[in-house]
Each structure stands twice: as structure tokens, then as C-alpha cells.
Amino acid sequence: MRIIYAGAMRLLRSTDLALRVLMRLAVTGDSSPTTREVAADMDVPYTHAAKVVAELQHLGLITARRGRGGGLALMEAGRTASVGAVVRAFEGDGDVVDCEGSTPCPLNSACRLRGALRRAQEAFFASLDPLTVQDMVAAPTGPLLLGITGAPQLSRASQRSGPNTS
């Protein structure tokens, strides 16, 4: 269930983790960290990271190769992916309030608030649409990620580009 806190939408934990994994992989240079390494870097349980990695792979944003020399890598589609698109994919198209639940709300059949909240949710997603994963690892985030992960190098693109906030 998603709920509104102080006017801001609270994301599912998996949505934020998906973005963190993408950002982590955006600064890996030529190395291919394992899911376990990414989970450790992001300080999350392996099982949570593995689920998110599987979904990111399914979405065509990352590749995951097994065995010796394997690991995770960000695809170009992942690097240029819109943050809004990733958030939409992980959040789904459910309402921000659970109007049905175990005890359905009595206003359910004719509620103006429901539509207003849906529009607010869409505006929230739309505000993230112009931003890409690559934008999210521009300084200061990219260098900080490098410090956490020990990844060998920041990609040239992330060194030169600033966030696209237009």
C-alpha cells in the first residue's frame, strides 16, 4: 500500500533500490560487480537486491552474466533510462490510497479526492521524466558512489555531464 506523507509520495522500497542499483552500475567503469557485491555496497539484504536485479534485467536495463568473469552491467538503455520511467515500472499503476482494502471506503463509488490524488501521482512521476540515470550520478553523487564501491573509474560521460533538471 502506498500512502501520502506530508504532501510527498512515498516510494516502494524496491523502487528506490532499483534506482540505487542503476546508479551503482553507472559508475562501475569496466568492472562487473556481482549482485552480492552491489547488495553489500548499498547495504541491503541480498534477497532484496536479487529481486530488483531480476526485474531490471527483465526491463532490459541491465545484463547479468553468471559464472567466472560474470556480473552485472548497465546497458545503454539503463544509462539513458528516465528516472520517471523506472519509478513507474516499479510502482505500477495502482492508486496512492487503497480505497478497497479489507474495509472498503464508503466514498469509493463517487470520490473526487481519488481522482485528485491520481493526478497528483501522475504529476509526481512526470517531474521525474526528464531526469536520466546518468544525470543521477553527476557530481557529487557519482564520486561519492565511487568512494563507497571502490569502482575503478567513473564513466567519462558522468564526469562531464551535469544533471538535466530542465
Ligand code: SF4
Ligand atoms: S474513496 Fe476517496 S476518500 Fe475513500 S479512501 Fe479512496 S480516496 Fe480516500
